[in-house]
Amino acid sequence: MQIQLDQLLPVPLKDKILQRKSGIWNENIVFNPGSFVKIKAPSGTGKTTLVHYLYNIRNDYTGKVLVNGKPWSDYGRNEIALLRQQQLSVIFQDLRLFEQLTALENIELKRVMIPQPYCTPERVQEMAARLNVTHVLHQSSKTLSYGERQRIAIIRALVQPFEWLLMDEPFSHLDEENTRRAAALIAEECSARKAGFILTDLDDDQHFAYNVLYQL
């Protein structure tokens, strides 16, 4: 699956963006399948906006986001749903767990969304153990700490098949050790699928062997 940006520019940020140089906004970019892509930017410059455009939950922009050569605007609802089930996964900055469900139910909801789940329940338990969240799996997600929620959201994003994983500051609530563990798991799962990721963050980091680095 190829993701391409064609002169993408957020309408609400247009004036602000055009006053400075950006490696992403208003440029023509092709994200090569399987690449580990990092997009670095200071707070408030549009990381979340970009991730929402890439996942197609916001479209207040000029220019295009092209998926397999076709703009998001030309896709039908069912096609978009299918792409999100099979080819495009996401870890939102605000995590978006269902608060009325337990941590495990949040993961299971995603895992069994497709007829033949990509991951077994045993694999979910392994991932939870690696990220030190086994003890909270049956806890209501609204009672979890932000760091625990973030690890559950990471596992939830990894239980589905994907060719691209979008991540918006995915380690912002994690300590160094848990960040290291989560990054290792993500890299492993991407490599197993020959998938790429697009990660946004505030600072430089060594969490992954990135193929490409952009400044937003």
Ligand SMILES: Nc1ncnc2c1ncn2[C@@H]1O[C@H](COP(=O)(O)OP(=O)(O)OP(=O)(O)O)[C@@H](O)[C@H]1O
């Ligand atoms: N729907 C909107 N309409 C108008 N302005 C918006 C809208 N959404 C976001 N903004 C503004 O766009 C800018 C970028 O917001 P965004 O959340 O994408 O930044 P960010 O880089 O992810 O920030 P942070 O690192 O603080 O999470 C902010 O100044 C925000 O106030």
